[in-house]
Amino acid sequence: MRLIFMGPPGVGKGTQAKRYSARHHIPKISTGDILREAVLKKTPLGLQAKSFMDSGKLVPDDVVIGIIRERLKEPDCKDGFILDGFPRTVPQAAALKAMLEANRLGIDRVLNFELPEDELIRRLSGRRSCPNCQSVFHVEFSPPRERDRCDACGEKLVQRQDDLPETVRKRQEVYQSQTRPLVRLYEAQNILSRIDGSGDPETVYRRVEGSTGS
Numbered sequence: 001m002r003l004i005f006m007g008p009p010g011v012g013k014g015t016q017a018k019r020y021s022a023r024h025h026i027p028k029i030s031t032g033d034i035l036r037e038a039v040l041k042k043t044p045l046g047l048q049a050k051s052f053m054d055s056g057k058l059v060p061d062d063v064v065i066g067i068i069r070e071r072l073k074e075p076d077c078k079d080g081f082i083l084d085g086f087p088r089t090v091p092q093a094a095a096l097k098a099m100l101e102a103n104r105l106g107i108d109r110v111l112n113f114e115l116p117e118d119e120l121i122r123r124l125s126g127r128r129s130c131p132n133c134q135s136v137f138h139v140e141f142s143p144p145r146e147r148d149r150c151d152a153c154g155e156k157l158v159q160r161q162d163d164l165p166e167t168v169r170k171r172q173e174v175y176q177s178q179t180r181p182l183v184r185l186y187e188a189q190n191i192l193s194r195i196d197g198s199g200d201p202e203t204v205y206r207r208v209e210g211s212t213g214s
């Protein structure tokens with residue numbers, strides 16, 4: 001399956017993509033994770049992306065399109081993948097379509113996760129992330145076993161810079177203006193499924209499996 005997981009910041013698409021990836025043995029490709037790792041390592045990509053990310057803006061299209069173009073050439077993408085957080089603009093969607101069509105491929109399904117705004121804010125404000133292995137926790141909904149320590153690698157958990165209240169508001173605005181139009185685009189192609197993102201992760205995951213016919 002070649003899948004896109006879309007939706008506003010904090011809706012839980014990363015959490016669901018991780019589960020789907022583990023269960024179906026296809027890679028989860030998150031542009032957010034790739035960019036955060038680059039920022040952490042202070043690579044040229046990271047230095048270029050940091051100010052956009054910290055202020056809640058999108059990283060320029062040519063940069064993220066380049067990342068995806070290279071990543072999709074990796075052998076683990078041969079039998080499918082989940083794109084988590086890409087595409088996010090109309091030009092990114094067009095570039096992805098062209099990349100896949102060049103290999104006579106297409107997207108099988110786009111899952112658009114939905115949740116009321118107050119719940120999005122609640123999920124983002126309580127999120128804690130591992131800067132080392134990118135595991136994600138929530139102070140209330142999925143707390144780590146040991147306070148502020150990653151279950152997977154023991155690193156001290158942090159709050160993402162872009163999860164601070166002002167930046168969260170900016171990210172929601174950016175989603176509405178630049179990413180939301182993709183919902184209609186994929187709906188018109190009859191490949192969009194709307195997923196109710198409310199409820200615990202297992203409940204949401206059952207909806208994901210239902211919509212992909214797994």
Ligand code: AP5
Binds near residue numbers: 007008013058123
């Ligand atoms: P990115 O990392 O992609 O951020 P995002 O899209 O804003 O999504 P999030 O990671 O915030 O949320 P999520 O929906 O994955 O939720 P999660 O599962 O973590 O991008 C960050 C930045 O990078 C962008 O702002 C931009 O600058 C740049 N960027 C990335 N891609 C780009 C692109 N294509 N083009 C340009 N720029 C790009 O869950 C959230 C919290 O809720 C967690 O704490 C989790 O534990 C909890 N939770 C999850 N599910 C549930 C549930 N069912 N019940 C209760 N709690 C839950």
